[in-house]
Amino acid sequence: MLKILENIMQVQFENQFSDEEKCLKFLADQKWKNGFVCRKCGNTHYCAGKTPFSRRCTRCKSEESARSHTFFHNCRINIKEAFHIVHRVLHDPNISTYTLADESGHRQMTCWRMKKLVEKEMNLND
Template identity: 40%
Template structure:
């Protein structure tokens, strides 16, 4: 990716979070920043529920830890290590693989993989900032290798649709999604989710885009995509290169697309990714292995 990231140094990270206790305090403050609310009955008074900043509802006696019902729910290793994973995922320019995390933190690769998927879950778009204004939309096919069983590899194709919002001569926002095919139905589903209706759309001369003018103010169709969709083509290339370097599992493609877009968009907004990501992880409900593979 071409973008530069504003990031926290490892020294600053370790000063802020030297141990499990500091991570717990941080989570408790984030989770209950607008006051306590019992997860079970909704009551808003509590007393101390034992160690580790657990709070106990004074009405139904339910005990809740700072990690419960967040993406840190029942994390399989220390909270300090979990924060370190979030740190590496958010500050590494290209992201970090579970194998590398496993080596750095001395945690099993599968355990790392699972927790990393939870961090990616927090990167999913909340659609608070749909694309608007001048938009380019492109779609393309990605080929990914999938390991069927030991020594057996299958080549699988996936179509991806990508929209960019232009700002000046550059790009301010991007969203990408996996689509089943190039039909109007699939394209419309993407557009409805990510692109606001007052936008001016530039897209291919392809039948799947024919009826977009029903929903958008102005739709410009182009035949020479390389020159007329130059910015989205450039973004497509950096996305494809990034995926090549890191990610192979075709079934989790949407998660990786989310990661790519999240990194780019946050950087454009000049926001600190690390804190933002922790915030989302606290506010997201729990997410289990079953949810991930479903």
């Protein structure tokens, strides 16, 4: 998924991920591109969950959000802002976390953690 974000130019990125709904749709499409499989029972049938782009297993009623078990799992900041930070780090790996903090309005330590997660994920995919 990070490779896809890395290849998108800034203007295209801002259009494609202009709000939270578009970010969640992208996550859901990437997460379940090979189809939904329930993590609890293995069922492949689902219905819409309570939150946008989540899926609920029709057998065990377990609900899984688009964020869960992805790079953005347990990410506490707004998904659109998280996408922006990830995109900036992918296009400029040497960007300062202070610069990211100024641009995003988040604490420097939050940006540092996001940057470290991106670097770790990129090293795993090499």
